[in-house]
Amino acid sequence: DAGVIQSPRHEVTEMGQEVTLRCKPISGHNSLFWYRQTMMRGLELLIYFNNNVPIDDSGMPEDRFSAKMPNASFSTLKIQPSEPRDSAVYFCASSRGAANEKLFFGSGTQLSVL
Amino acid sequence: TQLLEQSPQFLSIQEGENLTVYCNSSSVFSSLQWYRQEPGEGPVLLVTVVTGGEVKKLKRLTFQFGDARKDSSLHITAAQPGDTGLYLCAPQRGSARQLTFGSGTQLTVLP
Numbered sequence: 001d002a003g004v005i006q007s008p009r010h011e012v013t014e015m016g017q018e019v020t021l022r023c024k025p026i027s028g029h030n031s032l033f034w035y036r037q038t039m040m041r042g043l044e045l046l047i048y049f050n051n052n053v054p055i056d057d058s059g060m061p062e063d064r065f066s067a068k069m070p071n072a073s074f075s076t077l078k079i080q081p082s083e084p085r086d087s088a089v090y091f092c093a094s095s096r097g098a099a100n101e102k103l104f105f106g107s108g109t110q111l112s113v114l
Numbered sequence: 115t116q117l118l119e120q121s122p123q124f125l126s127i128q129e130g131e132n133l134t135v136y137c138n139s140s141s142v143f144s145s146l147q148w149y150r151q152e153p154g155e156g157p158v159l160l161v162t163v164v165t166g167g168e169v170k171k172l173k174r175l176t177f178q179f180g181d182a183r184k185d186s187s188l189h190i191t192a193a194q195p196g197d198t199g200l201y202l203c204a205p206q207r208g209s210a211r212q213l214t215f216g217s218g219t220q221l222t223v224l225p
Contacts, residue, residue, distance in 0.1 A: 004156075035215075042218060043157070045212055045213070048212045056212055100144075100164065102147075102159045102162070103147075103157075103159065103204075103213060105155075105156025105157050106156055107154070108154075108155070
């Protein structure tokens with residue numbers, strides 16, 4: 001079975017450019033999560049969706065970040081304009097949606113903003 | 115605001131040694147999950163503990179949930195290089211679906 005698929009695996013861009021990260025959750029999973037991981041701040045929840053609807057976006061750093069889930073099999077996280085401090089590994093995870101459910105993580109997107 | 119602390123932050127040991135890492139909080143949790151993350155990959159679930167005082171074993175790994183459900187520990191017996199990774203705890207409150215992760219313990223097991 002395919003797990004959570006993220007693309008690209010690595011992204012290097014210049015400050016001010018738009019960055020779009022993509023995620024395909026596991027089929028049948030109702031919840032999707034975007035996390036950001038850095039050495040300084042660890043693994044931070046940015047936003048999560050349930051049944052394609054954003055439920056909690058309190059972790060989104062600022063207006064430069066936006067996330068969409070147009071259907072059950074696809075989500076994007078967009079940064080516009082990007083800044084060097086956005087450099088991090090961005091993970092997408094999905095679950096069946098109930099409490100205590102296991103989160104399945106993708107392999108992440110390593111973003112470097114120069 | 116809940117305070118979640120994992121300790122130690124870094125741990126380097128020789129193959130064959132035993133170790134314990136901790137996850138402590140000032141809040142009571144309904145459940146807690148432990149994940150392991152290897153370099154270049156996302157975290158992978160090891161176990162979920164739900165009941166205060168619960169002990170779960172996964173081969174050489176023993177997980178315990180504190181009686182008051184505010185803390186948890188992970189004990190590894192006879193560590194192997196394959197145990198190397200970042201161990202993250204993720205407590206859950208109520209029926210919340212989203213997980214907040216601790217800062218993790220980076221374990222290195224030297225051959």
